[in-house]
Amino acid sequence: MKVNGEVNTKITAIPVGKVTKRKMSTDRILSLLFLLPSIILIAIFVYGFIAWSGYVSLSNWNSIVKDLSFAGFKNYAYLFDQFRFQADLRNTLFFTVLFIGVVIIIGQLLAILIDQQIKGESFFRNVFFFPMSLSFIVTGVVWQWLLNPTTGVNIFLQKFGIKPMWYVDTTVIPAWKWGHIEFGVPVAIIALVIAATWQMTGFAVAMYLAGLRAIPDEVREAARVDGATEFQLYRKVIFPLLAPITVSVIIIMAHISLKIFDLVYAMTGSGANFVTDVPGIFMFETTFRGNYYANGSAISIIMLLSVAIFIVPYLIKNRRGEMS
Incomplete structure (x- = not known):
């Protein structure tokens, strides 16, 4: 009975652990999927545009004609x-x-x-x-x-x-x-x-x-x-x-x-x-x-x-x- 008892215990314990880990993993993936559109939009329209503004501020683009040649801190x-x-x-x-x-x-x-x-x-x-x-x-x-x-x-x-x-x-x-x-x-x-x-x-x-x-x-x-x-x-x-x-x-x-x-x-x-x-x-x-x-x-x-x-x-x- 001990042997059977030990076997039964292992059989019932292992699937529970696997199910819990799988559920946690699934929840994390779903959370990331829900957040992903916001992360992408923020990355593009906030940080991306900040980086673009910083890049333009160091250029010679001071007319309608686009000129992104490097000007250093001349504009500042x-x-x-x-x-x-x-x-x-x-x-x-x-x-x-x-x-x-x-x-x-x-x-x-x-x-x-x-x-x-x-x-x-x-x-x-x-x-x-x-x-x-x-x-x-x-x-x-x-x-x-x-x-x-x-x-x-x-x-x-x-x-x-x-x-x-x-x-x-x-x-x-x-x-x-x-x-x-x-x-x-x-x-x-x-x-x-x-x-x-x-x-x-x-x-x-x-x-x-x-x-x-x-x-x-x-x-x-x-x-x-x-x-x-x-x-x-x-x-x-x-x-x-x-x-x-x-x-x-x-x-x-x-x-x-x-x-x-x-x-x-x-x-x-x-x-x-x-x-x-x-x-x-x-x-x-x-x-x-x-x-x-x-x-x-x-x-x-x-x-x-x-x-x-x-x-x-x-x-x-x-x-x-x-x-x-």
Whole structure:
């Protein structure tokens, strides 16, 4: 019986193992087959086109006639020596800093307000989140009218002797010489910051509100028992716990601001003396209106690298956190 028992055990055990391995192998093959179309499309239309843009940016293709002869970094050197591109870098820098800063501050304040269990919480949530349902084109058109020096809110402000020029103002503060441009904060950029903040603050509110609701009440009560005031509670306990969310908001807002195009194009365009111009508009006009394909590709690669500076370290950090 022992022999038969051993034989029977082996007979029943081996097929089960084989069936399990075959099932796992089949599942992997099916998973790969389902993912294969997406992998191919991403490889071609994302990474393939990035590689093509990089290749064109190193060529002499700056006319309708195709010329892919190697030019090295001549196109990049040309761009960084141009008044318009230097203005674009200045505008992008200050727009990004102001936009991210205002979104974080207002987003935190509104999230804290909603977290107080106020009456009509759902109403306020909908009001704050509503702008996110609009496209930047719609936002740009609306705010272009609202901040027009001769219409919108300015009709009301003029009754008090206030005549803001908003996005048509060419003033740069503090305006010291840097290359071919005046380096400082272009006043016209403030109008773009207002419009972009109005649309994207709802995202920050949602992120911070989720973070606040995830903090246990025991943590708050423990801080209060230790004698912490409400201000100290938020400064020393709540805000440090919300730091990962702040990092995420910074990354996402930076990604939006560094490649912004539609809001600026619809609201102000390049602006007088390029005070509201951004690399996205410069790239569009250089490539599709001027037929300077190599220069346009160089601008797009610079935009890609500027976004990668924020995104890549963030992804690497998250990847290491998941593996540890």
